[in-house]
Amino acid sequence: MREKWLRMEEAMEREVKGRKAGVLFSAALCALCLLLSLPFVSWIRLVNISALFSRMGITREMAAELYQSYGIFNLLSFVEKGKQGALGLYAMICLLLLLAVWYFQLSYLWRVLRNKKHKNGNLGLYVCGRAATVLAILLAAASQGFVFFANATYGMKGFLASPVIYLVAALSALAYGMIKRMEKRERLLYHEHGLLKELRKNWVLFLMLVPTFVYFLINSYLPMVGVYYAFTNFNFRDGLWASPFVGFKNFEFLFKGDLVRLIRNTVLYNVAFILLGNLTQIFFAILVSQVLGKWFKKITQTLMFMPYFVSYVLLKVLVYNMFEYDYGVINSLITAWGGTKIDFYNTPAYWPMLIILFNLWKGVGYGMVVYLASIMGIDGELYEAARVDGANVFQQIRYITMPLLKPTFIILLLYSLGGIMRGQFELFYQMVGTNGILYRVTDIIDTYVYRITMTQPLSIGLGTAAGLYQSVFGLVVVVATNWLIKRKNEQYALF
Amino acid sequence: MKSRKSRIKKSKSMIVFQCMACTLLTLGAVICVVPFLLILSGSLSDNAAILREGYSLLPRSFSLAAYETIFKAPEEILQAYKMTIFYTVVGTCVGLAMITLTSFVISRKEFKYRNQVSFLIYFTTLFGGGLIPWYLMYTNVLNMKGTTFPIWFPGVMSPFLVVLMRTFITDSVPDAITESAKLDGAGQFTIFYRIVLPVLGPGLATVGLFLALGYWNDWYRSSLFSTSQKTWELQFYLSNMLNMSASLKQMAQSANIPVADMPTQAVKLAMAVVVTGPVLLFYPFVQRFFVSGITVGAVKG
Numbered sequence: 001m002r003e004k005w006l007r008m009e010e011a012m013e014r015e016v017k018g019r020k021a022g023v024l025f026s027a028a029l030c031a032l033c034l035l036l037s038l039p040f041v042s043w044i045r046l047v048n049i050s051a052l053f054s055r056m057g058i059t060r061e062m063a064a065e066l067y068q069s070y071g072i073f074n075l076l077s078f079v080e081k082g083k084q085g086a087l088g089l090y091a092m093i094c095l096l097l098l099l100a101v102w103y104f105q106l107s108y109l110w111r112v113l114r115n116k117k118h119k120n121g122n123l124g125l126y127v128c129g130r131a132a133t134v135l136a137i138l139l140a141a142a143s144q145g146f147v148f149f150a151n152a153t154y155g156m157k158g159f160l161a162s163p164v165i166y167l168v169a170a171l172s173a174l175a176y177g178m179i180k181r182m183e184k185r186e187r188l189l190y191h192e193h194g195l196l197k198e199l200r201k202n203w204v205l206f207l208m209l210v211p212t213f214v215y216f217l218i219n220s221y222l223p224m225v226g227v228y229y230a231f232t233n234f235n236f237r238d239g240l241w242a243s244p245f246v247g248f249k250n251f252e253f254l255f256k257g258d259l260v261r262l263i264r265n266t267v268l269y270n271v272a273f274i275l276l277g278n279l280t281q282i283f284f285a286i287l288v289s290q291v292l293g294k295w296f297k298k299i300t301q302t303l304m305f306m307p308y309f310v311s312y313v314l315l316k317v318l319v320y321n322m323f324e325y326d327y328g329v330i331n332s333l334i335t336a337w338g339g340t341k342i343d344f345y346n347t348p349a350y351w352p353m354l355i356i357l358f359n360l361w362k363g364v365g366y367g368m369v370v371y372l373a374s375i376m377g378i379d380g381e382l383y384e385a386a387r388v389d390g391a392n393v394f395q396q397i398r399y400i401t402m403p404l405l406k407p408t409f410i411i412l413l414l415y416s417l418g419g420i421m422r423g424q425f426e427l428f429y430q431m432v433g434t435n436g437i438l439y440r441v442t443d444i445i446d447t448y449v450y451r452i453t454m455t456q457p458l459s460i461g462l463g464t465a466a467g468l469y470q471s472v473f474g475l476v477v478v479v480a481t482n483w484l485i486k487r488k489n490e491q492y493a494l495f
Numbered sequence: 496m497k498s499r500k501s502r503i504k505k506s507k508s509m510i511v512f513q514c515m516a517c518t519l520l521t522l523g524a525v526i527c528v529v530p531f532l533l534i535l536s537g538s539l540s541d542n543a544a545i546l547r548e549g550y551s552l553l554p555r556s557f558s559l560a561a562y563e564t565i566f567k568a569p570e571e572i573l574q575a576y577k578m579t580i581f582y583t584v585v586g587t588c589v590g591l592a593m594i595t596l597t598s599f600v601i602s603r604k605e606f607k608y609r610n611q612v613s614f615l616i617y618f619t620t621l622f623g624g625g626l627i628p629w630y631l632m633y634t635n636v637l638n639m640k641g642t643t644f645p646i647w648f649p650g651v652m653s654p655f656l657v658v659l660m661r662t663f664i665t666d667s668v669p670d671a672i673t674e675s676a677k678l679d680g681a682g683q684f685t686i687f688y689r690i691v692l693p694v695l696g697p698g699l700a701t702v703g704l705f706l707a708l709g710y711w712n713d714w715y716r717s718s719l720f721s722t723s724q725k726t727w728e729l730q731f732y733l734s735n736m737l738n739m740s741a742s743l744k745q746m747a748q749s750a751n752i753p754v755a756d757m758p759t760q761a762v763k764l765a766m767a768v769v770v771t772g773p774v775l776l777f778y779p780f781v782q783r784f785f786v787s788g789i790t791v792g793a794v795k796g
Contacts, residue, residue: 198607204683205606208596212616215593215652218632220619226628240635284523291516302779303524306531309778310771311712313734317767318530320737321537327760329533361527366789373790392508426715433738449626453719460627467625475622 022182023122026129027112029175033136033168034105037098043143045160052158087153088245089228090146097139104132123192126183133176140169230465234458243461250465258448259466266423266444266470272356273363273424274416278409280360281367286401288368289375290393301372305365312426315358319431323354348441351432355442359427374408375401410488417481421474425450445470531775538562538764561765572769574725575732582647582728583710590651590706591699597652598660599687604670620654630719641722649716650709656702659792663698664691666791701788704781711774733770737763 037043046052108129147159187193199206230250232243288301322329323344331341344350378401386396423444432442434451445466452463541558565572597616601609623629634640668691676686717731727735778785 193607202603202606202683205600205603208600208683208687209612211593212597212652215648216616216619218637219629219649220623222636223624223628223632224622226624226631229628229631240631284520287516287520290512291520292513296517296520300520300524302782304527305782305785306775306778307527308785309708309712309774311714311730313712313714313730313737314534314767314771316734316737317534317763321533321764322530364523364527369786369789393512394508430734446626453627453630460631464625464627467627471622471625478621 022178023112023125026133026175026178026182027109029171029178030105030108030129030132030136033171033175034102034109036164036168036171037101037136037139042162043164044147045162046158047160051156052154086242087146087150088231089241090142090149091245092228092231094139094142094146097135097142101132101135101139104128104135108132122186123183126179126186129179130176130183133172133179136172137169137176140165140172227464227468227471229460230468232461234460236458240460246461250461251469254462254465254469258443259469261440262443262445262448262466263421265441266446267420269352269355269423269444270416270420272352273359274413274420276356277360277363277367278412280364282371282405282409284364285368285371285375286397286405289372289401290397301365301368304368307362308365312430315362315427316430316433319354319358345435346437348438351438351442355427355431358431359424362427370412371405371408374405378404407489411485414481414485418478419474420477421445421470423447534764534767538761538768540761542759542761558761561761562769564762565765565769571724572729572732572766575727575729578643578726579711579729582643582713583707586647586650586710587703587706589647590656591703593652594656594660594702595692595695595699596687598657598664599691601657602661602664603673603683616654616657633720640720641726642720643726645720646713646716646726646728647710650706650713655792656705659705659788660698660702662791663695663701667694667698697784697787700781701784701791704784705788708774708785729770733766736766 108125111125111128143165144161147161150159151157193201229240231245231247233246233249234240234243238244284304288297291297291300320328323331325331325341325343325345328344330344334341342350344354382400383396386400391399423446425444425446428442428444428447429450432438432447449463449467452459452466456463536554538561539557539559540554541556542560544555597612600606601613601616603609606612633645637645639645672690673686676690681689712730714728714730714734717726717728718734721727721731724732
């Protein structure tokens with residue numbers, strides 16, 4: 001028995017040592033590939049330079065900016081000068097691949113250096129390493145493809161792949177093989193299995209996911225490719241994918257023009273919605289929780305929940321009904337009391353307040369439910385004890401309910417902070433519609449993009465750029481707030 | 496002596512609080528309800544009275560003319576009703592099936608990639624291509640502008656509802672039961688169909704109602720993808736009618752009413768009542784499902 005143990009330990013020891021060497025070696029290969037993909041190493045060479053540049057329609061001065069050969073890194077500036085749409089898309093994909101490769105290579109190296117043990121050994125490390133190597137091979141293939149594609153586009157032999165590409169592919173393939181072997185051994189050790197075995201074992205579950213997969217592919221993941229339009233100048237002759245590539249021109253144009261106003265409106269309105277919304281919701285939730293009379297409680301809560309159920313189109317009817325110039329309720333009240341009518345629809349100053357008010361009106365019932373659930377979760381004995389000690393109902397609210405609601409409040413605040421760049425499109429569009437007089441104070445990113453989609457097909461690039469800016473900035477905000485939440489309370493973190 | 500005094504003080508503060516709370520809550524409820532009453536009374540008013548004196552809380556002179564106008568030429572609104580019911584039924588059924596299956600899969604502990612799948616679903620709320628690439632996906636890639644598919648399909652799922660359903664599943668089906676079923680030789684589909692589905696009633700009702708409400712209140716997808724009035728959703732029909740007095744005039748002509756006599760203001764409001772009515776009649780009865788859904792959903796995400 002003891003001998004058996006010893007032998008097993010010895011085997012483990014050998015295993016671990018062999019693995020260590022393998023890991024280090026593959027990490028070294030990865031590092032080498034990383035170095036080879038840095039900007040100063042040329043991946044693609046230009047031949048017949050003068051003929052190529054005249055074919056591309058590039059002047060001498062512009063040509064002087066472009067070097068004789070390219071790291072994969074400055075493909076984009078090259079394509080931008082060439083103004084070729086389809087090549088731009090191709091170069092963009094190559095660059096994104098490059099970023100992904102760098103990310104996985106660096107994190108593989110980082111994990112190897114840190115050498116931390118996880119509960120399933122190094123399997124996570126291997127997945128990372130495999131991703132890095134596979135993507136690097138793909139990138140090399142894509143670069144070779146770029147050479148063919150560019151040559152075909154210009155109809156001449158102007159591009160040549162540098163041997164560096166083949167070297168990177170070979171090194172990555174070698175590293176992949178090593179990682180795969182180590183992974184196979186380690187999987188046996190930890191009774192884990194790969195994708196194929198999981199497919200065979202749980203194929204029913206995979207089958208159940210197929211419709212969902214299709215749904216998210218159509219609705220989310222394939223459209224993500226379309227952010228490329230943000231870097232083109234759309235025209236009907238060349239179509240969506242072949243319109244000239246213009247780099248960051250659209251973003252520059254947005255920054256000079258509307259973007260500052262759009263972002264200011266979007267963010268400020270959201271801040272007001274979040275703060276005032278939460279405060280009114282808490283206020284009414286506390287009142288409902290403390291008020292006596294079961295029926296009264298139920299009826300008021302039901303009535304305040306009502307606006308949540310109606311559509312924003314009805315909101316439009318309401319607003320129109322109340323603030324219309326000739327027959328609106330407010331104006332008929334004003335005239336009945338002998339005042340002068342107010343022209344709401346032509347006075348921007350009223351609208352921030354109105355929009356905020358109607359947003360509160362529509363959201364108060366929903367938020368009340370959330371806070372009421374949180375209040376119901378408070379231990380009743382606390383109130384009992386406070387009552388025995390002679391605390392009145394105001395003191396109970398001040399010293400028990402409010403402090404105990406604070407965590408919920410903070411968490412909801414942080415969650416909604418993550419969506420601060422996402423405008424309430426339906427609210428704004430239905431309340432303001434196409435009333436251009438009010439745009440200065442009511443236009444948010446979402447309404448701007450919608451308007452472009454519906455009425456200005458030639459500005460597709462601009463609209464996509466605004467949307468992309470919103471997405472990227474929103475993602476940054478979400479990641480930052482998540483980091484904040486994580487620091488505050490691990491279990492509330494979103495991811 | 497002391498205790499009596501404190502009791503008086505206590506009850507006094509209680510009375511003050513109750514009075515205040517009752518007043519404020521009544522005020523809140525009134526603010527939430529009055530706009531609806533305004534619409535209802537406007538729709539029941541004589542159009543001439545509205546034009547003369549404006550809208551008011553109680554109808555100045557009662558008249559059903561607006562409703563009569565609508566129902567004299569009901570083809571368009573009936574078509575919109577029919578389409579909305581179609582979208583709601585198809586979307587809710589397909590959506591429920593997809594959401595339930597997905598949440599079942601990501602709640603199975605023996606499914607190795609459940610965290611990855613959850614993340615892929617969740618990630619769509621963090622980052623997206625934006626409206627234009629999404630719109631072009633349906634119009635140019637799938638070439639479906641003008642069909643009914645892009646109107647109901649985008650609404651069948653949402654990450655929030657998947658998370659909600661998963662919480663319902665993990666709460667109502669203990670691991671031990673599925674474990675023992677597996678030992679008895681049940682396959683994954685049998686576990687889903689025979690064990691999970693039968694106890695999932697409240698979850699299905701909640702998620703289904705969220706889906707149905709979303710479909711009923713949607714106007715946006717019609718505005719993007721409809722090319723003819725045949726595929727319009729009810730809300731978009733209403734929204735469009737508010738925008739275009741032209742469509743009102745057309746309606747007046749087909750109902751053989753002189754354009755000048757058309758009770759336009761009242762008709763707008765009557766249409767709003769006809770469109771929103773079903774929801775407001777229904778919601779007090781199904782409110783508790785929404786409450787439970789919001790409460791469960793608020794716990795996580």
